[in-house]
């Protein structure tokens with residue numbers, strides 16, 4: 001069996017360690033003898049919808065989103081939408097998630113058009129409240145930062161969030177899960193993430209997939225499903241991964257973080 005991963009904007013959308021998701025998918029496939037190829041999809045590269053089984057895209061600041069949004073729509077949009085409609089899988093994190101919705105209104109109020117795969121839109125909290133981000137304290141005050149725990153079916157997903165955008169699902173859109181700790185989509189309605197067919201959008205950084213091996217396998221099975229139908233993945237020895245996951249979950253639930261940090265790499 002074989003999977004082709006389309007890694008979107010590795011040079012631009014790589015601010016939050018989400019490369020770990022790519023590495024996790026590659027390793028977990030290789031450990032099972034599944035061939036895996038990673039195709040980097042940079043600005044200017046078109047998407048052949050029949051080729052990519054799994055799209056991965058990570059987080060970035062508003063500045064980075066501004067750099068890629070036109071390319072995402074004009075060069076890749078049609079190919080990505082077709083692939084997703086044909087059953088390709090996707091895992092889009094934070095800034096990537098925001099740009100896969102209908103639009104993202106940035107901290108300064110600029111509207112960036114999105115792919116519209118997810119029936120949702122995002123507005124930066126600074127634009128909602130008219131907060132000027134001219135001091136570190138003010139910039140920090142509008143962000144949702146800390147541990148994030150999400151009820152996903154009968155399991156908990158654990159990760160870290162750091163975003164100013166607030167995402168609102170439109171009626172009928174399916175969330176990824178319910179928030180057990182943290183802010184998630186908008187810190188208001190209790191929902192986190194969005195799913196459409198085999199595409200998942202989420203605020204879970206961490207990176208998320210090394211911390212949540214069951215989610216990683218769910219995504220691998222979905223990506224294989226397009227070509228091979230229902231696939232039973234061989235189990236791996238995840239004793240340590242599950243122990244780390246459980247401990248991270250327990251700690252995040254016991255001590256939900258109220259801390260807000262700004263990492264100093266551009267606003268948003």
Ligand code: GLN
Pocket residue numbers: 016058059060061062065093094095096124162163164165166267268
């Ligand atoms: N710029 C976006 C926001 O602040 C995304 C941040 C991120 O990817 N972590 O909401």
